[in-house]
Amino acid sequence: MGPTLLDAFEQAAKTDSPIIACKGIQLTFGTGAAKQKVLNDLSLEVRSSQIVSLLGPSGCGKSTLLRVVAGLIEPDAGEMMVDGEPVSTVMSKSAREKLSFVFQEPALLPWRNVWQNVMLPCQLRGTHKKQETIDFVEHLLNLVGFQKSDWRKFPSQLSGGMKMRASIARAMSTHPTILLLDEPFAALDDMLRSKLNDLLLAVAMEQKCTMLFVTHNIAEAIYLSQAIAIMSQGRIAERMEVPFSFPREAGLRSTSEFAAYYGQVAASLSRGNS
Amino acid sequence: MNAPTNKSINKWMTYLSPVLVFAVVATVWHVVVVWLKIPSIILPSPIAVMKALWLERLVLLKASWVTLQAAAVGLLCSAVFGSLIAVVFSQSSLLRVALYPYVIFLQTVPIVAIAPLLIIWSGNNFRTIVLVATIISIFPVIANVTSGLLSINENLRELFRMQSASRWQMLTKLRIPAAVPQLVLGLRISSGLAVIGAIVAEFFVGNSGEYDGLGTIMTARQANLKTAELIAALMACTCLGILLFACVNLLGATLLRRWTRTSGFESDK
Numbered sequence: 001m002g003p004t005l006l007d008a009f010e011q012a013a014k015t016d017s018p019i020i021a022c023k024g025i026q027l028t029f030g031t032g033a034a035k036q037k038v039l040n041d042l043s044l045e046v047r048s049s050q051i052v053s054l055l056g057p058s059g060c061g062k063s064t065l066l067r068v069v070a071g072l073i074e075p076d077a078g079e080m081m082v083d084g085e086p087v088s089t090v091m092s093k094s095a096r097e098k099l100s101f102v103f104q105e106p107a108l109l110p111w112r113n114v115w116q117n118v119m120l121p122c123q124l125r126g127t128h129k130k131q132e133t134i135d136f137v138e139h140l141l142n143l144v145g146f147q148k149s150d151w152r153k154f155p156s157q158l159s160g161g162m163k164m165r166a167s168i169a170r171a172m173s174t175h176p177t178i179l180l181l182d183e184p185f186a187a188l189d190d191m192l193r194s195k196l197n198d199l200l201l202a203v204a205m206e207q208k209c210t211m212l213f214v215t216h217n218i219a220e221a222i223y224l225s226q227a228i229a230i231m232s233q234g235r236i237a238e239r240m241e242v243p244f245s246f247p248r249e250a251g252l253r254s255t256s257e258f259a260a261y262y263g264q265v266a267a268s269l270s271r272g273n274s
Numbered sequence: 275m276n277a278p279t280n281k282s283i284n285k286w287m288t289y290l291s292p293v294l295v296f297a298v299v300a301t302v303w304h305v306v307v308v309w310l311k312i313p314s315i316i317l318p319s320p321i322a323v324m325k326a327l328w329l330e331r332l333v334l335l336k337a338s339w340v341t342l343q344a345a346a347v348g349l350l351c352s353a354v355f356g357s358l359i360a361v362v363f364s365q366s367s368l369l370r371v372a373l374y375p376y377v378i379f380l381q382t383v384p385i386v387a388i389a390p391l392l393i394i395w396s397g398n399n400f401r402t403i404v405l406v407a408t409i410i411s412i413f414p415v416i417a418n419v420t421s422g423l424l425s426i427n428e429n430l431r432e433l434f435r436m437q438s439a440s441r442w443q444m445l446t447k448l449r450i451p452a453a454v455p456q457l458v459l460g461l462r463i464s465s466g467l468a469v470i471g472a473i474v475a476e477f478f479v480g481n482s483g484e485y486d487g488l489g490t491i492m493t494a495r496q497a498n499l500k501t502a503e504l505i506a507a508l509m510a511c512t513c514l515g516i517l518l519f520a521c522v523n524l525l526g527a528t529l530l531r532r533w534t535r536t537s538g539f540e541s542d543k
Contacts, residue, residue: 067432070432070436072432072435072436093438096436096437096438097437097438099436100436101432101433101436103429103432103433104429105429107427107429107430107433109430109448109451109452110532110533111451111452111454111532111533113532120433120437120447121433121436121437123447124434124437124438124439124443124447125437154532154533156532156533156534174437
C-alpha cells in the first residue's frame with residue numbers, strides 16, 4: 001500500500017459525519033420473568049474508514065449490537081443509521097448491500113469450493129458473471145493468501161485458518177462500505193490470530209472499508225483499531241482512542257508503550273464491568 | 275503376542291470370520307436335521323437348500339430381477355415424491371402442521387392390511403407393487419429431508435439474509451444442497467423398506483401368472499410345501515436387500531464426496 005492510499009484512509013477517517021450512528025438503542029429478549037435487557041440506551045458513532053473494536057466480556061451484548069447494525073435484529077427503540085439510511089430488518093436492498101458480515105465460525109457452504117463460496121454473495125446479487133467481479137474475486141483470493149491451486153478446494157480440505165481467510169474474502173467480494181466482524185479469530189491460536197490481524201488490516205486499508213470488530217481479546221482490539229468502545233451491561237461504558245499510528249509496525253505488540261496501553265484498557269474494562 | 279501379528283490376524287479375520295460363522299451355523303443346522311430326523315417339509319438340510327438354490331437359479335434370478343425393479347422404482351418414487359413433500363413442508367409451517375399427521379399415518383399403516391385394497395384399485399400388476407413399495411418407504415425420506423431443509427445453521431441463514439436473498443434463492447442455493455446428506459440418510463433406511471414392500475405386495479398379487487416376483491414364487495412354493503425352495507427364495511430376498519442397500523450407499527458416498535474429502539489437507543502458511 002502506497003502513501004497516497006494511506007493519506008486517503010486517514011483523511012476519510014477525519015470527516016465528520018458518522019457512517020454508523022446508533023442512538024438510544026434498546027433491546028429486550030424474552031418475556032415475563034425471563035425478560036432481559038440486552039441493549040440499554042446504547043449510542044455509538046463510527047466515522048467512515050474507521051476501525052472500531054467493541055470490547056467486553058461474554059454476554060454484554062456485543063454480538064447482538066453487531067446484528068442490530070446489520071439489520072438482522074430489530075431493536076425495541078432507538079435510531080440506527082448506516083451511511084445516512086435508516087437500518088431495520090426490512091431495510092432497503094441498497095442499504096443492506098453496503099454491509100457485510102464475518103461470522104465467528106467461517107460459515108462456508110460445504111458443497112461449494114473456495115471460489116464458489118467467495119462468489120456466493122455476488123451470485124445472489126446476480127453480478128457473478130461480470131468480468132470485473134471475476135477479476136476482483138481473483139484479486140481478493142490472492143490478497144488473503146490463496147494459491148491458484150487452492151481455489152477449487154472444498155472446505156473439508158482446508159485448515160481452520162484457510163477457512164477464515166476464505167470467509168473474509170467472501171465478505172469483501174461485494175465491495176462493502178462497512179464490514180462487521182463477530183469475533184472471527186476467537187477459535188484460532190495466537191500465532192495465526194496475529195497473522196490474520198495483519199491480513200485484515202491490509203484488506204481494510206486497500207478497500208478503505210469501515211470496520212466494526214467485536215472481540216474479547218484486548219491486544220487484538222488495540223492492534224486492529226483506531227478506537228475501542230468498551231461495552232458493559234448493554235451500553236458503551238467508555239470510548240478510548242488508540243494512540244498508535246497506522247500502518248502498524250511489525251513489533252508493536254512487544255513495545256512497552258503497547259503494554260502500558262494494554263494495562264489502561266484492561267483497567268477501563270474491569271472498571272466498566274465492576 | 276506382539277502388535278503387528280495381532281493386526282495381521284485381525285485383517286484376515288475380517289474376511290474369514292463371517293464365512294466361518296456361516297459354516298458353523300450350516301453344520302449345526304445339518305447335524306440337527308439329521309439327528310432329530312426332522313422332515314424336510316418342516317426344515318430341509320442346508321444341502322437340500324443349496325441344491326434347490328442351484329436348480330431354481332434361473333427362476334430365482336428372473337424373479338429377483340422383477341422384484342428388484344419394483345423395489346428400485348418404489349425407492350426412486352420415495353426419493354422424488356418424499357423430497358417434494360419435504361420441500362413443501364419446509365416452505366409453510368401451516369401445511370406442515372396440517373399434513374404431518376397423515377404422513378405419520380403412512381409410517382404406521384399396516385401395509386399388510388392395505389395391500390389387498392390397493393390390488394383391488396390398481397390390479398395384479400407391476401404398478402401396484404411399486405405403489406406399495408413407495409408407501410412403505412417414503413416416510414424416512416420425508417422426515418429426514420424435512421429436518422435437513424429446516425435445520426440450517428443460523429450463520430448461514432444470516433449470510434443469505436444479509437444479501438437480501440429471495441425465498442427461492444434461499445431454497446435452491448442453501449436449503450436443498452444442505453439437505454442432501456439427510457436425503458442419503460433417509461434413502462439408506464428406505465432401501466430395506468422398499469424391498470420389504472415389494473415382496474409383501476407380491477404375496478398378495480399371488481401366482482396369477484400376470485406377475486412373477488420373488489414374493490409370488492414364495493407363496494407358490496409355500497402352497498406346494500416346497501420348503502427347501504422357499505428358503506432358497508428367502509436367500510434371494512436377503513441378497514436383493516443387501517444389493518439395493520449397497521447401491522444407495524455407493525450413490526450416497528459419491529454425492530457426499532465434497533463434504534467428506536480430506537485429501538490434500540494443507541496447513542496454514
